[in-house]
Amino acid sequence: MAIAPRFRRVAALQREFVDRVPLLDAFTNEVERVRAAVAAGESAPRVLNMTGVGGIGKSRLLRELRVQVPAGWRAAALDLQVPAMRQQEDALAVLRVEFGKQGVRFDRFDIAYAVLWQRIHPHLRISRESLPFVEESGVLTEIIDSVAGVPVFGTALGLLKAAERVTSDARRRHRISRDETLSSLDELPNAEVVDAVTFLFAEDLRDASASRPYVLTIDTYEALVPAPTRSGRTQLADVWLRDLVAQLDRGLVVIAGREPLGWDAYDADWRGLIRACPVDALPMEARLTLLGASGVAQESERLRLATASAGLPFYLHLAVDTGGAGGNAEDGGPSQAHAAATQREILQRFLQHVAADEVRTLEVLGVARIFDQEIFRALTSALRLPGHVTAWESISSYSFVYPAGDQLRFHQLMASALRDRLSTSARLELHRLLRDAWEPRAFEDPAADGITDQERSRSLGGRLLADPVAFQELVFHALHIGEITGVELLDLVEVAVRGGADGAAGGVLTDLRDFLRENPARTTSDLAEAGRVMDVETVLRRGEASRALELTPDEDWDVSQPVGARLAVAAGQARRIAGQTTAALTIYNRVWAGQDDTARMGAGLWAADLHMCQGRFVEAERFATELDVIAERRHPECRGDVARLRHLAHRFAFDFPASGRFLDEAATYYQAARSFVGNANIRTNRAELLAFIDAPAAIPEARAAIEVQTEIGAQHELGKCHTAIAVAELRLGNLDQAEVEFDTAVEALTRASYRSGLARARLYRGALEARRGQVGLAQESARWAVSELEAAEVYPTLVLCAGTALRELRIEDQYVTDACQRAESALQPLDSLDVLKGRIDALARDLLGFDGAA
Template sequence: MPLEPRFRRVAALHRRFVDREAAFEAFSEEHSKVGRGPRILNVTGVGGIGKSRLLREFGGRVKDTHRVATLDLQVPAHRHQEDALAVLRVQLGERGVRFDQYDIAYAVLWQRLHPHLGLTRAELPFIEHSEVLSELLDTAAGVPVFGTAVSLLKLMDKGNATRKRRRHLQQNETLRQLDLLPGAELVDAVTYMFAEDLRAGSEGKPYVLFVDAYEASGRADGSDVWLRDLAAQLDRGLTVIASREALGWEVYDADWREVIREFPIEGLPMEARMELLSDGGVSDPVQREVIAQASVGLPFYLHLATDSRGSGHVVSQDEIAQRFLEHVSAEERRYLQLLSVARTFDYDLFHGLAAAFQLPGGRLAWEGLTAYSFVYPAAGGGFQLHRLMADMLRGRLSPAMADDAHSALYLLWSERATDAVGMREAAYHGLYAGAISDGDLLVYADRITACGGTQGVAGLISDLQDHLGGGGDPALEEAAACLAAEAAVLLGDSDRINELTPDASWRLDTEAGARLAVAAGHGRRIAGQTTRALRIYSDVLDVHTGPARWPAGLWAADLHMAQGRFRRAFELVEQVTRECPEDAGVLRGDLARLLHLALRFSYDFTAADRQLQEAARHYQKAGTIVGEALITTNRAELLAWTDPFAAVAVARKAVEANTDLGAIHEVGKAYSALGQAFLTLGRLDEAADALDSACVALEKARYRSGRARAELLRACLHARCQEPDQAAASARWAVDELVDAEVYPTLIVVADRLLAAVNRRDERVSTAARQAWAAIEPIDSRDALEDRMTHYLRGLLG
């Protein structure tokens, strides 16, 4: 490869911008909404379509009226939360925003990350941009490594800062608590301080933040959480994010649908293509026509064709393609054609693929390939071909050669399928090689879900749907429907589950069909259609002979438990436990966790704790992060009864874990546990806030029984606050929901006793309680159950 710079033409920076009027209209509409909450314009399109240039043009139009800042996630340093915030802080600071709170918080974080260095002008980044830090460090002889925040705030008494700002910062409770926060929370607090300062500095002049190349953020492994957190707090400006695919943040929280406007960028129209080529010096009209047709409307293609154009003859599409590869040797072209089948690759994959096709695959060849400008770094430390180059090279492979390449990559990825990314790539290549069946696909999905939750399996579902293209193998289509429904189950989105599983849309003679039926049961269960859900689970258990019968039996037992038939629930759990394999770690964890719930709703907390520990052992052995998050929620719920002090920290951890997974219903349950803990501790204002958050999440998830449980706790809160009428109203509402959903008879009995305690007896509730009590099949005896219920209700009421 000849020595030459990657950047070849200064003129590339000065090409005329054409078309995209619809994009500018969308941008104008969105920035006109600034100040009404977070707003995101998500510009999407394939590589080379002109997204980066479009962002620059957007910025140019508003730079005089808005504060503009840009993050380029193709720059590795910009992908890290603390570095990205520093980049934005410098840009916005230069445009007049004061970042006093953020600067102090960042200094605390910086000192935490560099305990071996002193907090001095020589060491601290962007010190010259920060008035508050300059004043403080000019005053200080030295700032201690520990207690950095408190020390900086104390230094304000000695500094020259204005009295108003000094008082504002010294009284900031968040700043005062920074030294006590663990690392992850400290980083998030820095983000919060950044957003607070930006909000305060945007009264007279709003801002627009541009984020380019979002696909480089590594979102498959969840490392984009910080960007979502920041975007949710940017309520006084517009955030424009350019990415190849839509953000997809609604899988974490449905509210993002109201915030994000997706705008796909298509290829340039023919007139604009001809205009660009003419500006680039392609004067021959026939030549322009051929290049314009070959470009498929991608500006990147047009620019390359212009830069490498010949003179005096028409350039064919094949000749344009040849000119893109004019510096690539014949051997390197063979490598690149094979790699065009891979979505991402590293040296080991390159070496293995070369060996499979009997090509030399040494380090020298690898370094030669990765030196080309169209081979660039991808998330996770690998590489990928530019989309345009990949499409062109792949189109030159014969179908048989493409199949062989997919087969080789399937084997190579199978050897490294130890995480969600590796398993997704193995499944992807296995699909296109015809090497995996619908059953294999379900196994991959289960493994991906265990280590990546819904975030991991969403990519596999997308790959499968792209492969099917609206038709194809009926077995794979059924698997795709099953996986889409199961992904909705992980999110607790009953509306989406029921939309994907209309009645009679599943078959019970196939594994995918039976799993689809179980997902349908989950949708009905979450929506409060308990009898219908139990019927579906029971049908699968009675008819199906494959592994799907085990979760069906598990959930049938769960509903028997929820309806107070505790003995029947235990019998079903024992039956499924006998049938399922010893190595079915997730299922065995679910079974133990179900026994925990049965015992907990029987108020036998000692036995419930033993079963929860058993479930945790199974989940840990299986390596499932979803199971670990469920255990955390249940641990918080149990501790809310037995050790409310400890419950507070565990419940907050459960909220965080389930928020990351997008499991809104579990978030709601965790907030309910937090509210109960605060209630028992007598911290009534905090209990009210936690229960409000619980109700919001549970209503969003359409989780009726969980919402009713939260309302019953709210009734206890009203009773503690000497508000008997409000307590009675909440208790009645909760009972109506529980009766309608046909669940939790022990809670209906508790509600009746609560009304008696506040002297607001209700005959309708008393009737429901008598019927509920008659339906309960206690694990031990009715007297023992009644004693436990009475004892723990007294604890709630103080």
């Protein structure tokens, strides 16, 4: 890219000012407060502190604020980015000239400044050529003109006598000659003379501002005090500015800087006098407006630049000035050069006024997406960088460091630019250090609470999730060093989901997608396939069967490979929920014949579940017995899964006592495993069981389950919870409440595309309609439920329940009768068919509310 002069890029100050409405309102509010205070004769400084990262538009904002100064008020500006303006005497001279042009007379200040100037330049004499602002100073002009050609010695006594001789204005002469501060200047050391000059500047300005307040803007405060943590010599750098502002009590001072002033650390009286206003990223609409006004005509280009800028005006102006900086990675030549140049300038802006010895630490932390003091110490210790508390406080106080939960993060543009400064080998080493630092924080020690360190969760040694954030960062850095396989990634995600960190699992999926997109050369089929598995499992946990089907179109899954086998299990689960039972069972049986324990555990559980759903309780128990063998060498959660399977089998056989025993067994295993999802599902199952055996207890249990399942976002589980409440209300005779809950259940089950769940809810609703005497509707509901259950090839016991209910209602329905014959022939009861049918008859009469019901 051609080298261009920096001057050409100051156009940002001339471009259209956009947005910043809250900040303009804050300025207007402060102006009104100053106006009211001056009118009431009150005296107190007011400071508006505008803070934000470099490039966020603070300077442009100050310029706009000066335009907004009320008519009749005075205004002046001080830019601390200019080195001379950081010197007290030079800054006062600049302000004196600006205010002097607006009618302020600085007689006492001018004399005091001349004395100070003579002290600083003892080898020179006061003259028009040597002393600043002589032409603007009436009193100094009179003194020099009265002794034409004779050098003036700048002692206070000499200047006062000269002023008394030559000044024609009696009031001015009186004010100067009687001023105690001026009279004592010759007796003061140099340091106190400087403070006296500041005092007299403020006094002269105060006298002139009784009816004309002022606004003083001070830009780039961080240039005066570079380090956010003010210690050592840095805490003295702004003493003169604090002293000056404290005396400016008839106007408003606006100070723009990257970090808040923090002056109350030196004097508590500043509290309440400083109003902090963060200057945040430009909203998207304002970004687009600015780009459009700057000549970027193409809508897609405006949107690309607006998104890439992260709301930083400096980035937007650079993009315009350099003809579209930040091009896509696919673009060649000029676009890439512009992008690199933009990143360098962004980083230069961020790091301007940052302590030089901290830049290397910032580069190191740039590889860490988030960090805290523990991570900071781990990195600085490994790389022998300053890691003491003061270094941490300084690093963490910079304006480009933002909170991220309990950790911190860099502004995204700075983090990206910092990472690009490092070599590939350096980045890899830092990723490895960060992986090692996050890992012990991600998991609990298995031995800490009696869990033995055996292979109960593949390579994870039975570990339990301790910190979801640490878990996500561990995986992120492991991906970048290339030391994680697809199987290991899925095992880690399994631990996170078990611990209830579904959000962290989703974050890992997002990180994996980004990694695969940004690193095509390092993408393996193993990792890509693992991403597919995680994608499907995520939507399945939310109960979105239709979306899961879209993600798993029919294909010949390679079940001989662990990741391929797990993808097949997820595909089978999608089909099971959607009611494609035979297709699901075919997939499960293929995986069950394989070798991978994790995939076989999932396939076996769901195959057994389908056998149970289809009334083959003996076959389901055979699977459960074999699954127990696998579960014993895995995590306690697997034992809970098997016990919950047996609970469901007995529940759909309506053997409620046995179902309750297995439910308690499953709960014990899930609690030992600290399985968040397992314990949540137990609550749902307990509510469903209680709905049939203890209706009053079912309702609060279901409400508690709804709260947990809402957090997970499992629509199918929510539908089952509301169905349980509806059945409980039905059995209690609360028909209106039952109807409301059935409606809510149907909504959730429809969203989840949970076919068999909808059929169950409709069947139970038929009992509600029968109790209301709506026999025709009851028959219609039973017939529809039976047709759906047969289409999904599930729950023959419920088909028999529908037939019993119609028989009890004296309704003849040949379709249901034929379906009952088919269902009866499919059953494999654990006891006898007659005993099972007896329990079904009792349940149907109970739901209908007939006398003699169990």
